[in-house]
Amino acid sequence: MADTRRNSALRELTRQAVRARIAEAAMALFVANGYERTTVDHVAESVGMSARSVFRYFPTKEDMVVGHLDEVGVKIADALEARPTTESAWTAVRHALKHHIEELAADPETNLAIATMLIDAPSLLPALLAKQARWVDGLAPNLTQRLDGPLNLRPLKARAIAFAALACLNNAVDEWTRTGGAKPVGRTLDALIAAVRG
Amino acid sequence: MADTRRNSALRELTRQAVRARIAEAAMALFVANGYERTTVDHVAESVGMSARSVFRYFPTKEDMVVGHLDEVGVKIADALEARPTTESAWTAVRHALKHHIEELAADPETNLAIATMLIDAPSLLPALLAKQARWVDGLAPNLTQRLDGPLNLRPLKARAIAFAALACLNNAVDEWTRTGGAKPVGRTLDALIAAVRG
DNA sequence: GCAATGCGTGTCAGTGACTGACAAGTCCGT
């Protein structure tokens, strides 16, 4: 009976499609002309809709860049859940991050372009860090179970480790970007984690 | 006499005084009415000047809150320089952070009020994290000298450790705020650092 | 003393990110 459910599923599908289309166009403009110099009106025009409608798909301009990072965070969290419970917190996160790294390396060209754009868009750094801070919320619960010591401290420890691991990841990716994709992220990441634990 | 030197020094002095005055008034309004609900016009009116002039003292509204964090970062960096060169990177930062913690504990009332305001001002979290990211720039050079291993990796390692240490600090301070100042920050910080290295 | 200079400030106009409200159009099941 052509229930409203199929209807809403379809709407959600097209909605996601439009969203992706906007994000793609926006990223292209940002990479080409720089983030700050590209106005939302430009993006809107390039997709053929009004700026008001663009804001119906993205809460902020920043979200056109960092919006997809939410699902990246979820993916990393999933990868973490998939690790055997016997693994220590650090080894588990390290492996969970590897998956994300492989995605980076899969399309180096695009990702390097994006990373380069981020560098001269200082207003995006805060947004980026804030997104990653939210990743910690997804990682901490699982990490908590891999820790010992006083119960009330474990969640805190888990968050600290998660942050530290992401800091290692960021620096490894930065180095990768700086060297134009030469240095493999995975190796650097391992070295940094070892240093932090040193 | 009345040389130009005294003159410009005096100007700088009054400038800093006005700046402090604005920051104070702004913080009072932010704590009382919330950051987002307080407009720059409100702040300007409360100090008796035009909004345009307020922006001559603070580059952004955020800076009225996090502006002083620049010098905090410098202080921590100085404290780090003061540690004996024989100390390992981790022990040196740990001690450097202790100084900052003491300042927090020195005026718990005000600092708790500020910390509480920050919680329901989501737009400030990114700015906060970005400021701390800049702290890393100040800490890394000294930490680099305390590391071994391949030369080209040391600066990267230093940054990772600095970030990790700040993550520990943040979580310790958060816990302190959450418990209304009950749990001493220093103890939690030590526990978290131990966990990260564990 | 008096003009010149420098600096702080207010005002005004303008941009860009965002929001609320309303009207018009489209798609869908009935």
Next chain:
DNA sequence: ACGGACTTGTCAGTCACTGACACGCATTGC
């Protein structure tokens, strides 16, 4: 064909922020 759910454009308005200009006040040079 009708009604409702959903999408979109338009318009007006807020708020952070910026550049330009003019005024006033204090210090400086003569």
